Amino acid sequence: MSRYRPRTPAGSKYITPPGRERLQRELDALWREERPRVTLAVQAAAAQGDRSENAEYTYGKRRLREIDRRVRFLRKRLDGMVVVDSAPSDPKRVFFGAWVELEAEDGARSRHRIVGPDEFDMAPGYVSMDAPLGRALLTRRLDDEVSVETPGGSRVYVIVAIEYLPGG
Numbered sequence: 001m002s003r004y005r006p007r008t009p010a011g012s013k014y015i016t017p018p019g020r021e022r023l024q025r026e027l028d029a030l031w032r033e034e035r036p037r038v039t040l041a042v043q044a045a046a047a048q049g050d051r052s053e054n055a056e057y058t059y060g061k062r063r064l065r066e067i068d069r070r071v072r073f074l075r076k077r078l079d080g081m082v083v084v085d086s087a088p089s090d091p092k093r094v095f096f097g098a099w100v101e102l103e104a105e106d107g108a109r110s111r112h113r114i115v116g117p118d119e120f121d122m123a124p125g126y127v128s129m130d131a132p133l134g135r136a137l138l139t140r141r142l143d144d145e146v147s148v149e150t151p152g153g154s155r156v157y158v159i160v161a162i163e164y165l166p167g168g
Helices: 017-046 055-079 132-137
Strands: 099-104 109-115 126-128 145-150 153-163
Touching (some): 109 132, 126 132
Parallel strands (some): 109 126
Antiparallel strands (some): 099 109, 099 153, 145 153
C-alpha cells in the first residue's frame, strides 16, 4: 500500500470581505505572534542539550512545521481569492453571497447564505457553494423547486426568498 494521497481540490476561489479579513487575521497572528513565540521556545529547548530525548524540542519543532504549513496554505489561498462585495446583475437568481430562504416539504423554513469553502463555518446558516445544497441552489430563481441528495435521502425545498445585503 502506497502513502501517495492525491491532492484535494482547493475549492472555489470566491470569498466575502469578512471572510478574507478573517483569513488575513489568522495569517498575521500565526506569522507575527505564534511563530516567533514557538521559535523562542524551541531555541530554549535546544539549549538544554540532548535533543533526542527532549520532548519540548520535538513538539516545538512539530508545531513550527504545522504553523509553516498553515502559513503557506493561507498565503497561497489568499493570493488567488476573488473578493465578492457587490450584488450580481440579476438579484432574482441565487449567486455567491445570497441569503436564501427555503421551505421544506413539511413546511419548515430555513435561511442560508451561499459562501466560499473557506468561510462556511463563520456563522450559523452559512453554506459552502461547493456543498450539495450550495451547488443545488446556485443560479436558481424564486419559487424554484430544489432537490438535494443528503445521507438521509433526497430532500426537496422551494426557494421562497432571495436577498443580497449591501457590502457583500
